[in-house]
Amino acid sequence: MKTIDILKECENAEYIGISGHIRPDGDCVGSCMALYMYLTGKLPRAHVYVYLEPQAKIFTHIAGIDAIDTEYTPQEHYDVFFCLDTEPGRLGKAESLYRGAAKKINIDHHQTSAGEGDICVVRPEVGSCAEVLYELLPKEDVDDDMALAIYLGIIHDTGVFQYSNTRPQTLRIAAELMEHRINFSSLIQESFYQKSWKEMKATAWVMLHAESLFEGKVVLGHMTMKEMKECDVSTTDLSGIVSELRNIAGVECAVFMYELPAGLCRVSLRTGERVDATKIAVTFDGGGHARAAGCSIRGRFEEAYGKLLPVLERFFTDCSVENQAAGGESAVNDAGENDGQSDA
DSSP states (O other), X not given: OOOOOHHHHTTTOSEEEEEEOSSOOHHHHHHHHHHHHHHHHHOTTSEEEEEOOOOOGGGGGSTTGGGEESSOOOOSOOSEEEEESSOGGGOGGGHHHHHTSSEEEEEXXXXXXXXXXXXXXXXXXXXXXXXXXXXXXXXXXXXXXXXHHHHHHHHHHHXXXXXXXXXXXXXXXXXXXXXXXXXXXXXXXXXXXXXXHHHHHHHHHHHHHOEEETTTTEEEEEEOHHHHHHTTOOGGGOTTHHHHHHTSTTOSEEEEEEEETTTEXXXXXXXXXXXXXXXXXXXXXXXEOSSEEEEEEESOHHHHHHHHHHHHHXXXXXXXXXXXOOSSOOOOXXXXXXHHHXXX
């Protein structure tokens, strides 16, 4: 198992940066904040910065969340810069900060990530980046606040331990984290299941207008910018919709598409055991996990739909679904980039 001594790698560092993928989800935010708390606690003389795009309100449980710089204010230099839960190409505005650092450390768990940096710890067999990070930290240094951030990251990328990326070790780690003073039941309910009125309204609209394809194997939902305006919702209200589509009986692949202002259509994919979502996503330079992946397709909905449909048809008609299976899967709650804001 690949491992590093994080504290040793930051020895004598004066300026340290931390960032994760665009549209950060629970695993990304939890991992970044847990590392931030660890480094600020162990290296009080160092200047530690966290850069992420604005996060969903459900992550306000995490201590120190206000320390995140959403404006990406650069420092003159970084002695060490951490890229968490993604590859550097998906850091957004933080990519240049990472690439300019004296030492670059990439910690990830996506199966499509090869790792890019001076030091790379990429473990696709692990269900979440938070879990990878936890195994790199001295257990005696994990306090209650860090435990909450790591636990939140794990539950978001394992679907509260229901996805097949949940290892026996995942549950052992969860048990260790629960020994800290964290209200894990409220954390699960409020950050994973509870939805705002607008989120529920968006979900209801998508479900009502969803399309069943290929004899029910695929369900496809969508929202155009015009439809979002008519429903008085924004992209931040679309979390979890693709997972709701996946819950429909008989569905082997759930697809949710929504328009972005920059002439793009974001596509989120959730699949069952027999379909590798990444094989669909990489067609459009996307990525993620076998059970959860995402990509962006240029064009408004109708144009993007026209590009995606032949790819789905190839997977669900020309090829037997049984031949699309793959191991090492993972899944995410769509609340950050892990497409929809999440990476996948």
